[in-house]
Every structure is written in structure tokens, then in C-alpha cells.
Amino acid sequence: MPTRKSVATLPTLSSPDRVVYPDAGLTKRDVFKYYEAVAPRLLEDSGERLMSVVRCPNGIDGERFFQKHLGPAFGKALHRVEIAENDGKRAQYAWLDDVAGVLALAQMNVIEFHPWGSRVKTLEKPDRLIFDLDPDPGIGWAKLKAAAHELRDALAEFELQSFPRLTGGKGVHLVVPIARRYAWDEARDFSDKFAHAMEARAPARYVATMSKAKREGRVFIDWLRNGRGATAVASWSLRARKGAPVAMPVTWDEFARVRAPDRFKLRDALKRLDAPIWDDAGARDQRLPKAADLH
Numbered sequence: 001m002p003t004r005k006s007v008a009t010l011p012t013l014s015s016p017d018r019v020v021y022p023d024a025g026l027t028k029r030d031v032f033k034y035y036e037a038v039a040p041r042l043l044e045d046s047g048e049r050l051m052s053v054v055r056c057p058n059g060i061d062g063e064r065f066f067q068k069h070l071g072p073a074f075g076k077a078l079h080r081v082e083i084a085e086n087d088g089k090r091a092q093y094a095w096l097d098d099v100a101g102v103l104a105l106a107q108m109n110v111i112e113f114h115p116w117g118s119r120v121k122t123l124e125k126p127d128r129l130i131f132d133l134d135p136d137p138g139i140g141w142a143k144l145k146a147a148a149h150e151l152r153d154a155l156a157e158f159e160l161q162s163f164p165r166l167t168g169g170k171g172v173h174l175v176v177p178i179a180r181r182y183a184w185d186e187a188r189d190f191s192d193k194f195a196h197a198m199e200a201r202a203p204a205r206y207v208a209t210m211s212k213a214k215r216e217g218r219v220f221i222d223w224l225r226n227g228r229g230a231t232a233v234a235s236w237s238l239r240a241r242k243g244a245p246v247a248m249p250v251t252w253d254e255f256a257r258v259r260a261p262d263r264f265k266l267r268d269a270l271k272r273l274d275a276p277i278w279d280d281a282g283a284r285d286q287r288l289p290k291a292a293d294l295h
């Protein structure tokens with residue numbers, strides 16, 4: 001008897017009772033079910049992007065692995081492509097576009113999904129920028145929020161609309177959709193200049209270089225997410241942190257009210273599966289300003 005393909009290709013789950021989040025009492029089955037439910041939302045943001053992952057084979061308190069090269073062990077539900085890495089060496093990467101791919105990774109103990117900033121068919125043309133706001137430990141949530149609003153307004157001066165994502169960790173990402181017409185170097189160059197312009201405008205509050213020493217009491221505007229091969233956590237990805245927080249896109253209205261960057265836990269995320277979140281359709285062809293217009 002022929003088997004139905006959709007059923008045959010859904011990965012099965014092994015070790016369903018293994019504890020993944022000891023503090024929250026969540027098992028591998030809970031994680032798998034979570035990803036089954038959120039797959040359409042995850043793929044909306046991260047489908048057709050080269051994917052790196054964080055795997056925790058022994059739960060979040062065990063050893064963790066950040067992996068970029070997802071080989072045959074990850075199963076046939078992933079699509080693979082060989083590309084040149086930035087040093088010229090060729091390597092196999094994977095991308096996904098359906099629930100079977102998402103679940104194949106959940107079965108392989110993937111907790112976090114970290115996609116590229118471009119789609120696989122237009123690999124050399126990013127379709128969004130991400131400014132990752134990393135607060136120094138002394139910076140409270142209220143100050144980080146004010147910083148996000150200030151960056152939003154500064155981007156708006158360049159007619160760039162941005163959208164907030166709570167990372168599920170300590171910070172927030174400002175996501176800026178852009179037209180797929182700029183090379184990685186152009187995207188990176190704008191991001192670099194923009195972050196440094198913010199630092200120049202308010203050096204007591206912002207820092208645009210990695211240097212730990214300069215970060216004290218400031219928000220680090222990490223613009224390095226915008227180079228070829230760099231990744232950032234996917235919207236709807238769980239984080240491998242206590243409480244099972246989720247990297248959650250929010251509207252600016254929600255952002256203004258939200259209590260913490262790890263406010264949305266696994267169960268909260270499942271309750272907003274149908275919520276319209278980013279009204280970004282009109283922002284997908286945004287143009288970057290010319291270098292001469294940056295000051």
C-alpha cells in the first residue's frame with residue numbers, strides 16, 4: 001500500500017521524556033510539540049535562510065553546541081547547499097522550508113535557530129538588517145527600552161522602518177527589512193556607520209565597538225550581525241536559558257508596555273500563534289541611504 005508522503009516524511013521523536021528545561025519541567029516532547037505548533041511562524045521569518053543552530057543533547061544545563069554545518073545526520077527533511085565561506089573554503093549548509101525540517105532539528109536536540117540575513121536564492125543580497133542592542137549589566141530595562149525607541153527614531157530619519165524583537169535573553173533586536181539589492185559589504189557598511197553615528201551622538205549611552213572596557217554603563221549597538229555568514233536568533237525560537245524564553249517579535253505598542261526581554265516563555269508564545277505582529281509588508285523594499293547622507 002502506498003504511504004502518504006506527508007506522514008512518511010515527518011520525523012519521529014526519540015527520548016520524548018528526556019528533561020530539557022529542568023527548572024521549567026519541560027521535556028524533549030514539549031520542545032518538539034512547541035516547534036510543531038510554531039513552525040509556520042518560525043518559517044515565515046526564517047524559512048529559506050541558511051540555518052545555524054544551538055543543540056543541547058543533555059538539556060540546557062548540559063554541554064551545548066553552536067553548529068553551522070548540518071550534515072546528513074540531521075536527516076533528509078533539510079535542504080542542503082554547498083557555498084564558499086568567507087575564507088574561500090567550500091562547506092555544506094542547510095536550510096528549511098517546512099514543518100518536517102523544523103522537526104528534524106527538534107529531534108536532533110536543537111533548541112535555538114539562528115538564520116542568516118539573506119534568503120538562499122539570493123544569498124549574496126541580504127533582505128534585512130539587525131541592530132542587536134546589548135545592555136551592560138548596569139543598564140536596566142527602562143533604559144534599554146528608551147535606547148530602542150531612540151534608535152527607531154534615528155532609523156526613521158533615514159526613512160527606515162524598524163521592528164522590535166525581544167531576544168528572550170537580555171536585549172532587543174531592531175529588525176530593518178531592506179530591498180534585496182545591496183551586497184553584504186554595503187549592508188555592513190551602512191550598519192557600521194549608523195551604529196558609530198549613534199555613539200557619536202550620545203557617547204555616554206552608546207558604544208559601537210566590541211571592546212568590553214568601553215561598554216560600562218552603555219548599550220552596545222552590535223551591528224556585526226549584518227555581515228555575510230553572521231546570524232541572529234530567529235523569531236519564535238526558544239532560548240536555551242532558564243524558564244524556556246522565546247525570541248519574540250512584538251509591535252512597538254507592545255514593546256512600550258512589556259516588562260522584560262524574556263517576558264514570553266514557551267507557553268506564552270503558544271498563546272499568540274495567530275497574533276498579527278509585524279506589519280512589515282510595506283517595508284520590504286526599503287532603500288539604504290547613500291554614504292554621503294550619513295552624518
Ligand code: ATP
Binds near residue numbers: 132133134232233261
Ligand atoms: P541577548 O539579548 O541576551 O544578547 P542575543 O540572541 O542577542 O540575546 P548575543 O549573545 O547578543 O545573543 O548574540 C550572539 C549571536 O551571535 C547569536 O544570536 C548567534 O546568532 C551568533 N553566534 C555566532 N556564533 C555563535 C556561537 N558560537 N555561539 C553562540 N552564538 C553565536
Ligand code: MN
Binds near residue numbers: 134171172
Ligand atoms: Mn544581543
